Amino acid sequence: MAVTEVKVRLDGVRLDAQRRCGGRFEPVASVELPEVAQVYRISPSWGEAVPCSAAEQERWEEAARAYLTSLSRALEELYRAHGGSAAGVKVDLVESSGFWHGLGAPRRWPGWKRRAVERSERAQRAFVAEAERAAEAYRPVREELDRRVAEQREVRRQAQLAREQEARRRRAVLEEVAAQRVWRYTVDGAEVRVGQVGAGPVGDSADEPQDPLTARELEDALFALAGEPGAVAAQFRWDDAARAAVEEECRAQGVTVAFGQWWREVTRHGWADGPSGPRPVLPGPRSTGSGFRGIGGTGGSGTGGFTGGHSYFGFGGY
Numbered sequence: 371m372a373v374t375e376v377k378v379r380l381d382g383v384r385l386d387a388q389r390r391c392g393g394r395f396e397p398v399a400s401v402e403l404p405e406v407a408q409v410y411r412i413s414p415s416w417g418e419a420v421p422c423s424a425a426e427q428e429r430w431e432e433a434a435r436a437y438l439t440s441l442s443r444a445l446e447e448l449y450r451a452h453g454g455s456a457a458g459v460k461v462d463l464v465e466s467s468g469f470w471h472g473l474g475a476p477r478r479w480p481g482w483k484r485r486a487v488e489r490s491e492r493a494q495r496a497f498v499a500e501a502e503r504a505a506e507a508y509r510p511v512r513e514e515l516d517r518r519v520a521e522q523r524e525v526r527r528q529a530q531l532a533r534e535q536e537a538r539r540r541r542a543v544l545e546e547v548a549a550q551r552v553w554r555y556t557v558d559g560a561e562v563r564v565g566q567v568g569a570g571p572v573g574d575s576a577d578e579p580q581d582p583l584t585a586r587e588l589e590d591a592l593f594a595l596a597g598e599p600g601a602v603a604a605q606f607r608w609d610d611a612a613r614a615a616v617e618e619e620c621r622a623q624g625v626t627v628a629f630g631q632w633w634r635e636v637t638r639h640g641w642a643d644g645p646s647g648p649r650p651v652l653p654g655p656r657s658t659g660s661g662f663r664g665i666g667g668t669g670g671s672g673t674g675g676f677t678g679g680h681s682y683f684g685f686g687g688y
Contacts, residue, residue, distance in 0.1 A: 376412050378418055382406040390449050393474045407463070407501075408512065547632070550585075552566045554588075562605070606647055617632070
């Protein structure tokens, strides 16, 4: 049996029983007319998605049509029982269409009020009985769809909880890797080389700092470096081995993420894609000068810390 998915919505179909009878209707305290019929409709565009077979869909639609058709005939009979003509009313709740001619109050002959109340009460009770019979016939389908909708809501709720749990777990892994003190950088003229301690050209430098940096400490250092007065556009070179090490460590904990995506998620400032790694995006224009100065040093070189990868000011893509 092929299973597909349809969208269902619970409609409240207004009956307007009293209004259809106009001036001939006499309220009766002991009779409560239903105002709305609750029926599930199948819609191609909106509603609650539920799985079903073609046979189930056909059965649901037929049950809804039968329910609304029975109520339509009961409303027409209610109208006629209040003195309306058969040609003066047409009700089609299935298509939400129809018409009725207005009914005025009965002539005030002697005893008219008593007769009007008795006639209206009989008609109302007959209508209520028919509406209850039709609702009872539709009840199994209504309850079946109530269950289907509730089940699917629970499925979606559990799926959302799973997504949220996975997002939290993923975030925890990214943050754990970002908190590791493994990053450093060196400055040589206009070039900033970034890598991990003990790995690659940066790690082999004789100027390797005593205190490696976390990812966020590295980010702050690079932004401070790029934003120094008189600094010119710098070429950021991120070590390939360092970038690969981040991806591998995340993957070992069940999270597959590219280095650039990891960096964007664990840092706080603006970063653009450079040819070989992230580059800082400074807020607003910055002044330029004749030289590039490193952090905590003089002349053409300095040292600091950061994550592996490469980037250039003014270029996109990495």
